[in-house]
Amino acid sequence: MMGRINSDKWASFRHFIDKSKVHSCLVSSGDKMVYEYYRNKKSQKKLYKINSVTKSITSCLVGIAIQQGLIRDVHTPIAHYFPSILKDQDTRKQQITIDHLLSMTAGFDWPELGEWNGWPHR
Template sequence: MSKLSLNELEKKLKGIRIEAFVIHKGDTRIYEYLKNKKVVEKPLKVNSITKSIVSILIGIMVDKGLIKNILESIQNYFPEILESNDPQKKEITIFHLLTMTSGLQIGNFQGSKNWVKYILEQPIIHKPGSTFQYNSGDSHLLSAIIQKISGISTASFAEKYLFHSLGINKYTWLKDPQGVNGGGFSISLYLEDMVKLGRAIKKLAGWER
């Protein structure tokens, strides 16, 4: 990128609500924008990047054989689905949650006393697998599945199999009323730890040069 284009980028970043923005090329940081110096001193709420982290953890579970098939029905983890009057709910798979194609109606589960129960009680408005809907509820169900399979919290699983290997030691991860780490938007990370995570994903995907 040219110096002129980076200057234009910075002007745009200043005009919107961006706390920090960095660009790496290999091991070299070629651009850095910080709203202020305090940005690097506290964990930043990374909102829906939480979804990506949860998806990575599902991938780790598959790699370790803890999940045999992402095409399996989630009724194996939420038996209450068997009591549903809607047979289509039994068709929802882990893959559908990962791709946000569960077909469940999007609801304001954050205001409920039991997030997982509220999400599962939403009606099916699209056949599972047929329609993409950006839905934090799907991601929260994934976090609940991670906890059910591992027997520990999603955060503890992340620490053991992802964070520690990357040197991520400080973060906050909010939980729902039942103690399930939020799957859709609940993590806060330090800027440099976000860089570590991003670079690790690039390497795994073969994008790092």
């Protein structure tokens, strides 16, 4: 990692993380973890709700996939990538597009944390 990033910028980033209210920060490059920071041992073990973070990262990755030609556009039905949806009894699912998922507008009721016990478990 240090070979590709200016060492002064990397040191500045690490100083910022250490002095901020960040509980943990993980940086990977390729298949290697190149930086791990945990404020304390409790932070290393704790599970966090990161719903919105996950949506943001997924949106970025979809944008990259479109730019690289791996996905045609956000209006593509997800059945194109998950053909088993075509066999689902609920035919409405065949109309769901990537855009619907990214904008959370697929039209299905979803109890966020209610009866499905939506909190993370280990």
